[in-house]
Amino acid sequence: MLSGDDSDHYFVTAPPVGSSQSFTAWLIGDSGSGNASQYAVRDQMLSYMSGDPPDLVLHVGDIAYPWGTIPNYSNYYFDVYADILEKRVSWPTIGNHDAGYSFPDTETGPYYQAYSLPTAGEAGGVASGTESYYSFDYANVHFIVLDSQFSDRTPTGPMATWLIDDLAATTQDWIVAFWHHPPYTHGSHNSDNAEDSQARHQDMRENIIKILEAGGVDLVLTGHSHVYERSYLIDQVYCPACGAAPTTRLRATRHWLRTAAFSTAATATRRRRRLSEEPQPQHARRRGLRRRRSRRR
Amino acid sequence: MHEGAVYVVAGHAGGDRLALIDLHPVMYTAEAISGSVVLQFNGSSVTGVNIRETGVVSDTFTVVKATQTCGVDGDCDDANACTDDTCSADPAYTRRIPRAAPTPTSATASKFATAPAPASFRHRRRAARTGTPARWTRAIRPPAAPIRHCRKPRVARPQRRTS
Numbered sequence: 001m002l003s004g005d006d007s008d009h010y011f012v013t014a015p016p017v018g019s020s021q022s023f024t025a026w027l028i029g030d031s032g033s034g035n036a037s038q039y040a041v042r043d044q045m046l047s048y049m050s051g052d053p054p055d056l057v058l059h060v061g062d063i064a065y066p067w068g069t070i071p072n073y074s075n076y077y078f079d080v081y082a083d084i085l086e087k088r089v090s091w092p093t094i095g096n097h098d099a100g101y102s103f104p105d106t107e108t109g110p111y112y113q114a115y116s117l118p119t120a121g122e123a124g125g126v127a128s129g130t131e132s133y134y135s136f137d138y139a140n141v142h143f144i145v146l147d148s149q150f151s152d153r154t155p156t157g158p159m160a161t162w163l164i165d166d167l168a169a170t171t172q173d174w175i176v177a178f179w180h181h182p183p184y185t186h187g188s189h190n191s192d193n194a195e196d197s198q199a200r201h202q203d204m205r206e207n208i209i210k211i212l213e214a215g216g217v218d219l220v221l222t223g224h225s226h227v228y229e230r231s232y233l234i235d236q237v238y239c240p241a242c243g244a245a246p247t248t249r250l251r252a253t254r255h256w257l258r259t260a261a262f263s264t265a266a267t268a269t270r271r272r273r274r275l276s277e278e279p280q281p282q283h284a285r286r287r288g289l290r291r292r293r294s295r296r297r
Numbered sequence: 298m299h300e301g302a303v304y305v306v307a308g309h310a311g312g313d314r315l316a317l318i319d320l321h322p323v324m325y326t327a328e329a330i331s332g333s334v335v336l337q338f339n340g341s342s343v344t345g346v347n348i349r350e351t352g353v354v355s356d357t358f359t360v361v362k363a364t365q366t367c368g369v370d371g372d373c374d375d376a377n378a379c380t381d382d383t384c385s386a387d388p389a390y391t392r393r394i395p396r397a398a399p400t401p402t403s404a405t406a407s408k409f410a411t412a413p414a415p416a417s418f419r420h421r422r423r424a425a426r427t428g429t430p431a432r433w434t435r436a437i438r439p440p441a442a443p444i445r446h447c448r449k450p451r452v453a454r455p456q457r458r459t460s
Contacts, residue, residue: 020340027334027345028310037312037331040350045333048348054335060307141338173362174343182306184323188316213302218360219336219343223308226315228334228347229327230356235301237323 009086012055015139017124018172023139024054026084029180029223030095032064032076042081053084056138060223061095061149061180063111068098070110078114092117094132094149095180095223096197104132104150117145126166133159135166142172144217146179146208153203160211167215175212178221183209184237187227197224206238303360305345307334312350326356 003009015021026045031038046053064072078085094102094111102109107130117131124137125144132147144166151159167175183205185191191201212220213235304323309315312331320327332349341363347356 022337022339025336025338027305027307027336029306030308030313031310033311033313035312037350038310041310041312041331041333041348044348044350044352045335047352048335048346048354058336062308062311065311065313139338140340173341174338182304182308184304184321185306186318186321186324187306187308187327187329188314190318191321217302218362219345220302220304221334222304222306225306226308226311226313227306227317227327227329228309228332228356229304229306229321229324230345230347230358231304231321231323232325233301233303233360234323 011089017137019139021139025056025058026054027058027221029060030062030226032072034076038080053088057088057090058178059090059092060178060221061093062097062223065097067100068110069101073110073114091145093145093179094147096149099149107131126169128162137172140173142170142175144177148179148181148200148204153207155207163211175217176219177212177217181224182222185225185229187225187229189225210238305334328355
């Protein structure tokens with residue numbers, strides 16, 4: 001017994017699979033900052049729910065900052081949400097900040113220690129064989145939890161293969177999927193930038209979303225980007241850089257103005273001279289660059 | 298038949314390093330204010346609300362799933378905007394069925410499918426004029442109404458009778 005053994009600690013079992021029973025789920029992501037906002041967000045949600053926490057807690061990753069260590073999980077997750085977690089079941093997915101200290105190959109580390117997740121379809125769905133991705137049924141909803149951090153995100157990888165089987169097997173009315181890296185975001189991360197998060201956004205959009213949409217997904221929940229974004233009802237948006245054109249064009253124009261238009265013969269000569277000189281210390285070169293840039297403006 | 302999905306990014310529960318570049322073209326709304334989302338599943342519909350750290354509910358959306366499936370002849374013109382899409386695999390036949398009058402709900406659903414207005418320039422210009430707002434929303438909001446979501450028929454339908 002890790003905690004509890006009193007009447008405050010309990011959980012309610014899931015409604016029968018396929019039943020139309022109403023329930024609520026709380027969606028949080030990138031939560032464990034430990035600052036006042038985290039507490040305010042929790043309190044306002046409870047106030048909205050009149051003090052009664054939602055039936056499920058869905059965490060879309062980055063449970064604690066700066067890294068998912070045991071003390072950080074304790075201080076910034078389990079302690080903060082203790083009143084909710086002691087009586088509600090929570091379902092997590094792994095984020096990049098959970099990854100540093102947890103290892104999917106051996107399923108060890110604080111993330112895998114903190115949660116016992118289904119590997120053999122114990123909570124519904126097809127057995128995934130790993131705690132990194134899994135599915136579960138709750139009333140008439142089939143929840144699919146994917147791993148965008150560690151697992152192979154290619155369309156023929158083990159996760160995609162399992163996902164196809166799992167989607168084919170479910171007869172639930174609703175299909176809700178969640179993971180960490182959003183396929184569409186212009187928040188603190190940009191899903192149209194392939195260099196952002198090692199193209200995880202792009203991989204999920206181009207490989208995984210296709211499978212999910214073909215399988216009839218209704219709702220996709222993600223985190224990672226520190227922002228709230230909610231889409232239209234959309235379908236088949238897999239393009240490599242969805243909506244990136246204006247932003248990219250703007251950036252390209254700026255870049256062109258900075259380099260081509262203002263790169264005069266004098267600048268080129270200076271650059272050549274500098275290259276021919278003895279290597280300067282790094283800080284001096286940086287200062288030089290800064291001065292030149294400010295002169296251009 | 299799959300009619301689409303709603304995508305939610307909710308990395309705002311910690312209130313740390315919040316940022317917003319602009320409104321992504323697939324997004325209806327976005328804001329860099331900390332908060333969390335409560336999803337209410339009610340059998341055939343799901344409603345999501347975004348609750349800010351101040352307690353303000355800044356966004357509400359509903360996805361409704363039409364559960365009606367059709368008969369052998371695909372004769373299911375019951376003024377439900379969803380059913381004619383789910384009835385027949387033959388597009389010509391589908392077109393002959395008089396569609397239900399367009400409702401705000403179907404307009405919301407089809408808006409993206411027809412014209413995803415790229416937001417960047419317009420919003421950037423407005424942002425430059427008025428100072429960057431914390432919250433970006435489409436200039437012309439469709440009426441706040443549930444998004445209709447057509448139900449994928451689970452059972453394979455027999456071939457349409459030809460006479």
